Amino acid sequence: DIQMTQSPSTLSASVGDRVTITCRASQSIRSWLAWYQQKPGKAPKLLIYKASSLESGVPSRFSGSGSETEFTLTISSLQPDDFGTYYCQQYYSYFALTFGGGTKVEI
Amino acid sequence: EVQLVQSGAEVKKPGESLKISCKGSGYSFTTYWIGWVRQMPGKGLEWMGIIYPGDSDSRYSPSFQGQVTFSADKSISTAYLQWSSLKASDTAMYYCARLISSSSPMDVWGKGTTVTVSS
Numbered sequence: 266d267i268q269m270t271q272s273p274s275t276l277s278a279s280v281g282d283r284v285t286i287t288c289r290a291s292q293s294i295r296s297w298l299a300w301y302q303q304k305p306g307k308a309p310k311l312l313i314y315k316a317s318s319l320e321s322g323v324p325s326r327f328s329g330s331g332s333e334t335e336f337t338l339t340i341s342s343l344q345p346d347d348f349g350t351y352y353c354q355q356y357y358s359y360f361a362l363t364f365g366g367g368t369k370v371e372i
Numbered sequence: 373e374v375q376l377v378q379s380g381a382e383v384k385k386p387g388e389s390l391k392i393s394c395k396g397s398g399y400s401f402t403t404y405w406i407g408w409v410r411q412m413p414g415k416g417l418e419w420m421g422i423i424y425p426g427d428s429d430s431r432y433s434p435s436f437q438g439q440v441t442f443s444a445d446k447s448i449s450t451a452y453l454q455w456s457s458l459k460a461s462d463t464a465m466y467y468c469a470r471l472i473s474s475s476s477p478m479d480v481w482g483k484g485t486t487v488t489v490s491s
Contacts, residue, residue, distance in 0.1 A: 266434070299477035301417075308467055308481040309409075309417065320479070352417055359475045360431035362407070364417040 267291050267355050271365035278370065284340040286368045288353035293333045297357040300329055300338045303367075304349040312351075313338065340370075348372045374398040376406075376468055376482035383488045384458050391454040392485045394468035401449035402426040405471040407478055408442065408453050412464045420466075422474060423451055431474070458489045 268291035278284050288298065296316040301309040311320045313329035316336055326341045340347055353365040379393040394406060408420040421432035425444035432440070441454045453466060466485050469478035 297475070301478075303417075308483050309469075309478075310481070311477055311479050314477040314479075350416075354417075354419075354477070356475045356477060360422065361433065362419050362475070364409075364419060367416040 266361055267294060267358055267363055269353055269355055269363050269365035271351075271353055271368050273368060274366065275369045275371065278343050278372065280343055280345060280372065282343045284343050284347075284370065286338045286351055286353075286370075288331075288336045288338070288365050290334045290336075290355055290357075294355045294357035296332050297355060298329070298331070298336050299354045299356060300327075301352045301354065302347075302349050303352065309352065343370075343372065345372055374470075374480050376470060376480055378466075378468060378482035378485045381486040381488070383490070385491055386458055386460055386489055388458050388489075389454070389456050390458055390487065391452050392466060392487065394451045394453075394482050396425075396449045396451070396470070399470070402446050405474055405476075406442075406444070406451040407469050407471050408440075409467040409469065409478075410436075410464045411467065411484075417467075420453075422471060424474070425449075425451055458487075460489050460491075462487060463489050 270289045298316045300313040303309040317329045350367045377395045407422045410418045420436045423430045423442040430442040444451045468482045470480040
């Protein structure tokens with residue numbers, strides 16, 4: 266199985282800060298990476314797919330980059346609504362998609 | 373509106389069986405995959421596997437193979453996740469989500485079903 270490792274596990278930042286979360290894959294996944302946001306008690310929400318494509322309706326302050334084994338999710342100017350936990354997920358492996366361990370963003 | 377509606381919270385005893393559901397609407401249910409994701413209390417997301425409701429082709433994560441069963445009834449646009457003998461360690465939130473292919477992001481999610489297994 267492809268292992269996904271996120272860092273940091275927890276991040277504290279202020280409103281207006283630029284925030285970056287990193288996700289590393291144990292082998293190349295080309296650009297087959299998605300990012301999700303999950304708020305407490307809610308289902309995850311798709312933010313980014315194919316490493317850098319913004320899902321419809323997601324604010325433009327979110328962006329993704331990277332390829333092969335190194336990926337980043339950036340929030341250009343952190344807003345109060347952005348608290349929650351962020352997960353990366355690889356979908357390179359057919360039938361064996363895996364998530365990273367999550368990054369909790371505290372405002 | 374595209375949505376997945378999951379069945380309500382369940383409280384069961386160890387050894388009991390359980391089947392939870394995920395009903396799709398607003399899209400062609402038989403041409404998308406449904407994935408299942410477990411989230412244990414205070415923990416991250418775990419990929420359980422996927423099912424194609426069009427022909428019930430199912431693929432399981434090795435961690436869940438033999439522990440759960442996926443099924444679908446395309447006549448009522450509903451997918452199911454089933455246990456034959458629950459354990460306390462099955463206590464978790466279970467999400468279903470839609471995938472356009474067997475290797476794609478999960479673009480629409482159900483709200484989740486909480487399963488509590490306790491004697």
